[in-house]
Amino acid sequence: MRRLDLITLFLFLNLFSILVFACDDEAPAPVCPESCPLLETCEPSVGRCLAADEVEVAWVDQRPSIAVDEEGRAFVSAYVSRTEDLVFGVYDAVEQRFRYQTVASHGDVGSYNALALYPDGRPGILYYDASRSRLMYTWYDLERESWRQEVVDDTASVGVDLDLYIDKEGREHASYRDITGLALRYAQRHPGFWQPEFVDTGSDVVRQIPEAEQCPAAQRDAAQRGVGYQSHIVVQGSTPVISYYDADCGALRLARRGAEGWTVRVLAGWEAELEGLPRSRPRTEVGRFNDLAIDPLGNLMVAFHDATQGELKLARVESGTGVVVVELIDDGLRTRDEGPSLKKLVGQMPALVVDGEGTVVVAHLDADTRKLLFATRENESWRSETLGSEAPEGFFCDAVLGPDEARYVVSVNVVRLANDADVVPIELVVLSKPSRP
Amino acid sequence: MRARGITALLGVGLAMGLLMAGCERVDVGPASSSVYQEDARPSTAVYGLSPAFFDSLASTTTLPEGVGVLSWEDSIAETLADGSLLQLPIQATFEPSGLSLSLGAEGGLRLEVSYRSSLLRSRVLLKRGSETSICPLDLDLKERRLELVLMPSSGLSRQPGWQTEVVEGLTSTEPVSYSETEPCSFALESLDWALISQRIDDKLQAQVSESFAGELRALVTTELGIPLGGLAMVPLETGFFAPRQTLLASWLSEQPPWVGAGFEVTQNQGLRAAFDLWLASGEAAGCAQGLSLPERDVRPVASVPGGGKAPSGWDYDAAYWVDDGMLHEIFDRLVLHGFLCQDQEIRLSDVLPELVGLRELELEAEGRLRLQPLSSMELTLLGPRSVELRIPSLRGQLYGVLYGAQVLVASWEGELRIEADVVVSVGGLRLSVTQSDVTLVSSERELLNWLELETSLETIVAGSGEIFLERGLTLALPVPLGRGFSEVEMSREESVWGVYLKLAEREP
Numbered sequence: 019m020r021r022l023d024l025i026t027l028f029l030f031l032n033l034f035s036i037l038v039f040a041c042d043d044e045a046p047a048p049v050c051p052e053s054c055p056l057l058e059t060c061e062p063s064v065g066r067c068l069a070a071d072e073v074e075v076a077w078v079d080q081r082p083s084i085a086v087d088e089e090g091r092a093f094v095s096a097y098v099s100r101t102e103d104l105v106f107g108v109y110d111a112v113e114q115r116f117r118y119q120t121v122a123s124h125g126d127v128g129s130y131n132a133l134a135l136y137p138d139g140r141p142g143i144l145y146y147d148a149s150r151s152r153l154m155y156t157w158y159d160l161e162r163e164s165w166r167q168e169v170v171d172d173t174a175s176v177g178v179d180l181d182l183y184i185d186k187e188g189r190e191h192a193s194y195r196d197i198t199g200l201a202l203r204y205a206q207r208h209p210g211f212w213q214p215e216f217v218d219t220g221s222d223v224v225r226q227i228p229e230a231e232q233c234p235a236a237q238r239d240a241a242q243r244g245v246g247y248q249s250h251i252v253v254q255g256s257t258p259v260i261s262y263y264d265a266d267c268g269a270l271r272l273a274r275r276g277a278e279g280w281t282v283r284v285l286a287g288w289e290a291e292l293e294g295l296p297r298s299r300p301r302t303e304v305g306r307f308n309d310l311a312i313d314p315l316g317n318l319m320v321a322f323h324d325a326t327q328g329e330l331k332l333a334r335v336e337s338g339t340g341v342v343v344v345e346l347i348d349d350g351l352r353t354r355d356e357g358p359s360l361k362k363l364v365g366q367m368p369a370l371v372v373d374g375e376g377t378v379v380v381a382h383l384d385a386d387t388r389k390l391l392f393a394t395r396e397n398e399s400w401r402s403e404t405l406g407s408e409a410p411e412g413f414f415c416d417a418v419l420g421p422d423e424a425r426y427v428v429s430v431n432v433v434r435l436a437n438d439a440d441v442v443p444i445e446l447v448v449l450s451k452p453s454r455p
Numbered sequence: 456m457r458a459r460g461i462t463a464l465l466g467v468g469l470a471m472g473l474l475m476a477g478c479e480r481v482d483v484g485p486a487s488s489s490v491y492q493e494d495a496r497p498s499t500a501v502y503g504l505s506p507a508f509f510d511s512l513a514s515t516t517t518l519p520e521g522v523g524v525l526s527w528e529d530s531i532a533e534t535l536a537d538g539s540l541l542q543l544p545i546q547a548t549f550e551p552s553g554l555s556l557s558l559g560a561e562g563g564l565r566l567e568v569s570y571r572s573s574l575l576r577s578r579v580l581l582k583r584g585s586e587t588s589i590c591p592l593d594l595d596l597k598e599r600r601l602e603l604v605l606m607p608s609s610g611l612s613r614q615p616g617w618q619t620e621v622v623e624g625l626t627s628t629e630p631v632s633y634s635e636t637e638p639c640s641f642a643l644e645s646l647d648w649a650l651i652s653q654r655i656d657d658k659l660q661a662q663v664s665e666s667f668a669g670e671l672r673a674l675v676t677t678e679l680g681i682p683l684g685g686l687a688m689v690p691l692e693t694g695f696f697a698p699r700q701t702l703l704a705s706w707l708s709e710q711p712p713w714v715g716a717g718f719e720v721t722q723n724q725g726l727r728a729a730f731d732l733w734l735a736s737g738e739a740a741g742c743a744q745g746l747s748l749p750e751r752d753v754r755p756v757a758s759v760p761g762g763g764k765a766p767s768g769w770d771y772d773a774a775y776w777v778d779d780g781m782l783h784e785i786f787d788r789l790v791l792h793g794f795l796c797q798d799q800e801i802r803l804s805d806v807l808p809e810l811v812g813l814r815e816l817e818l819e820a821e822g823r824l825r826l827q828p829l830s831s832m833e834l835t836l837l838g839p840r841s842v843e844l845r846i847p848s849l850r851g852q853l854y855g856v857l858y859g860a861q862v863l864v865a866s867w868e869g870e871l872r873i874e875a876d877v878v879v880s881v882g883g884l885r886l887s888v889t890q891s892d893v894t895l896v897s898s899e900r901e902l903l904n905w906l907e908l909e910t911s912l913e914t915i916v917a918g919s920g921e922i923f924l925e926r927g928l929t930l931a932l933p934v935p936l937g938r939g940f941s942e943v944e945m946s947r948e949e950s951v952w953g954v955y956l957k958l959a960e961r962e963p
Contacts, residue, residue: 079858080858307860327741328741329741349741349744350741351741351744351745353745357829357848358743358744358745358746358747358829358830359744359745359746360827360850361741361742361744361827363854363861363863366860366861367860383860385854385860385861385862385863386852386863386866387863388862388863413857413858413860413862414858
């Protein structure tokens with residue numbers, strides 16, 4: 019062979035070997051990032067960070083609580099009724115499911131629970147210990163890399179209908195119902211201890227609540243159910259504010275902590291001039307299901323179910339003036355192709371989200387279909403609709419605002435528990451920010 | 456005097472009203488005049504009292520306590536013919552002792568009021584020049600009689616107008632008599648007692664015109680049970696999803712229903728008053744919104760039967776005639792305002808033990824059954840005391856409670872038909888259900904085994920209809936003389952419904 023031919027052959031073989039080698043070579047194994055997000059560790063076999071996946075969650079038949087961090091990671095806390103444990107879940111976006119770990123299991127714990135995140139992203143969960151009728155708190159300890167528990171309040175049978183709010187300074191605020199005293203309580207966490215206090219005992223004195231809005235003692239004697247149901251808490255500036263239900267008078271109440279103590283207002287439901295004789299079941303049932311949020315202007319927003327009318331409503335308490343404006347979101351009336359409109363029962367279990375532009379989304383239950391409805395305002399009117407085939411089927415739900423102002427909604431369809439499933443996942447739906455008209 | 460008159464006066468506020476079970480709060484405030492103008496239906500109802508009624512009434516009417524009492528605390532001062540000055544202070548109260556009410560021969564109502572004699576002690580003062588004499592005496596103000604005729608007035612009055620004509624003023628068969636209680640320094644008989652008697656009568660007569668005539672007009676209207684109020688929907692306390700105390704439709708006395716059209720009293724016909732009905736407008740109840748109601752042909756009641764006989768021949772005392780279109784429009788309003796919506800608590804475990812596939816859901820034992828009208832209500836006369844109410848389209852919804860929230864378990868649509876007897880009751884009429892049927896015409900059940908549950912659902916719906924009628928629907932009527940009714944009969948001639956009533960015997 020000529021020298022040129024040999025060189026050509028050499029180059030050809032080299033090129034061939036390179037090509038062959040390149041084709042036969044496997045893709046480089048994925049490797050975890052240098053550091054994993056909080057609550058996740060590197061799983062070398064798949065080369066990505068994963069949260070613990072210790073528990074197969076079945077029979078979640080209470081309301082889960084959702085939180086989303088700045089990276090858009092969704093977390094839930096939930097109660098598993100079969101094991102009577104409190105679990106914490108981290109959403110795996112790849113597998114599109116939550117990965118759960120048990121965070122409290124001593125006794126029957128977690129049937130009421132609320133999740134919130136500290137500014138640094140650590141989760142904290144307020145929960146009810148049914149075995150000991152007390153209120154507990156668990157949070158993730160970065161140093162110990164484990165969950166820690168502490169008693170919030172065990173001074174009576176307390177701790178149901180609870181909610182948790184962690185403010186920008188990382189202070190924890192809890193609202194919950196006192197079963198013994200038929201009252202609403204609030205507790206704030208200080209270094210090393212929680213300090214509980216009464217918010218509303220139902221005594222309705224003038225210094226706390228305007229006389230016209232008071233629930234008469236005779237009515238409380240007749241009903242004997244008390245206040246503090248379905249409490250939800252936010253901190254407005256530095257002021258804790260709680261929405262809750264007064265079951266004696268069937269009214270939605272709002273409590274605010276001021277320098278002189280707690281003051282209370284009735285947002286809807288109790289109208290003294292319409293009330294007659296005391297009765298065991300109050301004339302109205304307004305606000306037993308409610309949710310509370312603050313809009314960008316600092317106004318308080320309370321979405322609530324008016325069971326008297328089967329409707330979903332929204333109360334806005336204007337910042338500064340305190341003026342309350344109640345508007346109807348969904349009256350449950352649905353037109354049909356033929357015949358008159360039908361009245362449906364809507365508005366139960368509302369979950370309220372308000373974004374940075376004040377856009378409101380309320381997820382609520384359609385009692386006829388047991389699907390979640392999403393109510394949004396279009397121009398001056400409200401529209402409630404499902405998400406079509408992707409619609410979460412309800413029943414319990416919670417919603418929160420995530421980064422990019424997307425709405426994260428979790429729901430549990432308890433109806434499926436009975437019909438076909440041993441395992442019913444907590445479903446997560448992420449709704450993108452609605453476009454403004 | 457008896458308290459019955461006062462009771463009757465209070466009863467005017469009730470007048471004729473439809474008291475029906477409801478479920479939706481309807482905010483209808485006190486009717487305004489604009490509402491009256493918008494919804495007035497001229498002469499669509501007629502109220503009648505037969506001559507026989509007046510015959511039985513003639514001598515039995517009494518005045519309520521305090522009505523017709525005349526009083527005088529003043530002094531008669533007269534300059535006598537001889538120039539002397541007479542003063543006679545009188546402090547007396549004249550109480551009526553009887554009232555007679557009858558049909559006048561020339562039309563109108565004739566009222567006779569008698570006043571019992573009154574004895575009082577006084578003193579007569581006689582001043583002659585510088586000499587003054589005082590003489591104590593007893594006066595006997597003799598029994599007096601007052602006769603008036605009330606004629607119905609027509610025109611633009613929104614009250615049942617009466618014009619009062621005093622046929623005979625206060626008259627007495629004898630003048631005032633007197634007797635000395637101590638010896639007098641002058642002769643009492645020398646005084647002009649006829650003039651003194653006339654002064655007393657004049658004073659009392661003025662009071663008759665100023666106040667008593669008005670009281671009598673109101674009393675007569677009340678005693679005769681003439682409707683004074685307007686039909687208005689009182690706000691309902693009841694919500695569709697939380698049953699409460701039902702509220703009622705009723706007359707409001709401050710909102711009269713009529714403008715005095717066709718109001719007459721004659722010896723042959725008795726009393727006839729055609730009046731305008733109006734319906735206060737208000738928001739439709741949530742459960743009935745979107746319900747399109749038929750257009751009703753509402754017409755004035757042009758004529759009513761005479762003769763004072765009910766269709767089956769007995770003498771009636773009071774009667775109502777209402778235009779059919781008007782009656783149906785009232786029912787339409789009631790449907791629209793949610794009075795037919797029903798929301799009742801039921802025990803699921805008792806009523807629906809065969810719930811299929813739902814046991815695992817652990818529905819709470821207490822469920823809710825809700826009925827929602829999808830059409831207007833039809834009313835048909837079946838017999839003298841029997842009517843049929845039909846709701847051609849009614850939706851039923853059965854809700855169970857799951858984890859504290861209500862969820863729909865089943866729903867269906869059907870027709871409800873109820874037969875009921877009209878019976879008299881305290882203060883009016885009510886319907887007593889004799890038969891009810893439910894025809895289920897369509898279903899959109901999701902979770903129930905339909906065939907197994909059909910019978911149960913029919914029972915529930917029929918039962919609910921009966922509750923609605925028997926507890927909720929009462930026709931409250933103004934009761935002449937506050938006596939109540941003992942007998943009732945209904946009729947329908949062309950487009951006019953008649954209700955004939957006999958008064959109950961007066962209790963001893």
